[in-house]
Amino acid sequence: MPTLYLIDGSFELFRCFFGAPRSQRSDGGEVGAVRTLLSTTLSLLREESLTHVAVAFDDVDMLEAREPEDTELIHAQYDLARDVFAALGVAVWTMSDFSADDALATAAHRFESDPSLERIVICSSDNDFAQCVRGERIVLYNRIKRVMLNEAAVLEKFGVPPERIPEWLALVGDKSDGIPGIPGFGPKAAAVVLRRWGRMENIAMEPGAWEELDVRGKAKLASTFIERRQEAIRYRDQGIKRLDAPLPESLEDLRWLGADRQQLESLSQTLEDGSILQRQIPLRDAGQ
Known part of the structure; x- marks a missing residue:
């Protein structure tokens, strides 16, 4: 079942930051959230139905935690978080004049009528994304609770x-x-x-x-x-989500072909985590 997964990258970074233990590199740089993000994203990419995938991030200045110290640590891992998705072969949208939410809503709206897709899955725990749900065609997936909402489920909830x-x-x-x-x-x-x-x-x-x-x-x-x-x-x-965010990619550009080996090697060095290269991660063919 060809399926497009749309990921709220800003939320995933926050979720991993507050839900995972701290972890530092040899230089003291905090990378705990990013290491966890890599694992949780790999889990999502192993979904059998996933054929296309993209992630959207808000501008870094829009990301604020309650404590200034937490905000600083999240900002320090922002670029690395985007690097994780890019290394795994996921299309990355970094928004400035629009929000990440608008990017995901725009993509769902744009590709809803594409006959090559059977379903679009918006991965977020935010209730406001329920406005984007359409029948069984566009659904909302709460990865924390592992609950999928179609239109009937939205009405019931x-x-x-x-x-x-x-x-x-x-x-x-x-x-x-x-x-x-x-x-x-x-x-x-x-x-x-x-x-x-x-x-x-x-x-x-x-x-x-x-x-x-x-x-x-x-x-x-x-x-x-x-x-x-x-x-x-x-x-x-x-x-109300905007449906006019500037997304240049076609649906084919979002097809998941596997991770990029060179980027994974670079990420492994940056995170000082040799286990990354030992994981069974599907790799894209050279030149793709």
Whole structure:
């Protein structure tokens, strides 16, 4: 089953940094996250269905942890993280004017209609990517929980279809993207309101219209939304993925042909990890 895997590189770097033990080279340089990133990426590349793959990174200045020291250590491994993917033969997109999220959403949208693909898998744990899911064609894969969401699963989890996810997150909130939400709106209330009216602009501005809703505290919810409607719309717009990120590669450019031996050798020296060359990593043919 020809499948394109789209990876959130910034998230993967953060995940490996906070989920793996620290490890230093002989010069004291921190490489623990990158060594772990290499292992987890190899695991993904061994997926039987994977035929095409790409990874997107945010600009390094956009990557910030809570502690300045952690931010510094993450920044120090940023270029190495991109080198890991490149050495493994993965197409790397480094974004500046657009976010990595926009790159992945753009790629999913662009290649959705390509008949040579059966599925597109977006690898991320961010709920906002649920807006990109389309039937069984584009799915969202949480690698941490090993959960795959198709369109039916999105509806079951959030109570709304994929196209309403930005509205749902605008009401409920999304801490990962700095969206505080609208006070009083939990997952159930947001789903009930959006199933009734759909787009934010269509939600009733007359408190009496909310009386028909089967949701607790409907009067308070109505007054809060009416008062903060423009704020909710702004949060919604903030959460919509852009579909026009500049990606020059064709689908064929994203075909995975194996790792690059020379780059692996260089990476092995940089990370001071000779075991890299001893792993069973498929290599691309010379000249590819």
